[in-house]
Structure formats: C-alpha cells, structure tokens
Amino acid sequence: RFFMPGNNRMGCLLTIVLGIVGALVAGWFGQYMGWYAPGEPAGFLGAVVGAVAVLALMRLFTPRR
Incomplete structure (x- = not known):
C-alpha cells in the first residue's frame, strides 16, 4: 500500500x-x-517491482464497486 496508495478494497491479507x-x-525470474x-541488492528491488506489478494487475482486472 505504500507504493500503490488509493482506495483498494482488497483487504490486508489479500494484499x-x-x-x-x-x-x-x-525474484525467481x-x-x-x-x-x-x-x-x-538488485534482487530486493526486483521483488519490490514484482510485488507492485502483481498488485497493479489485480487492481486493473478486478471490477469496480
């Protein structure tokens, strides 16, 4: 939520x-x-980018309420 603020209705556990x-x-990729x-250290940065990318995809493909 720090890197992708906004009204995310996912909940803490799903995030x-x-x-x-x-x-x-x-990291694997x-x-x-x-x-x-x-x-x-580049692995940590890659992990952060990967986490933000998955959260962005989830936000993109979930329907608006």
Whole structure:
C-alpha cells in the first residue's frame, strides 16, 4: 500500500499474499534470466517491482464497486 496508495478494497491479507507472490515470481525470474544472484541488492528491488506489478494487475482486472 505504500507504493500503490488509493482506495483498494482488497483487504490486508489479500494484499500481503499478492505482494509475496509477486516478490517470489520476480525474484525467481530475475535469477533465471541471470540478472542477479541470490542475496544481491538488485534482487530486493526486483521483488519490490514484482510485488507492485502483481498488485497493479489485480487492481486493473478486478471490477469496480
């Protein structure tokens, strides 16, 4: 919610789960592509970007209430 403020009606638990999933997928993908190794600071930045991307996709594809 810090990086994507606004009126998100997801709830705290769903936001946390989607953030974790996005971070894991982005971390795996970055290591698979050879962009960084485990434990490098770039992995943390990739995880943050992945979490924000998953939350943005969720906001984009959920219907408005």
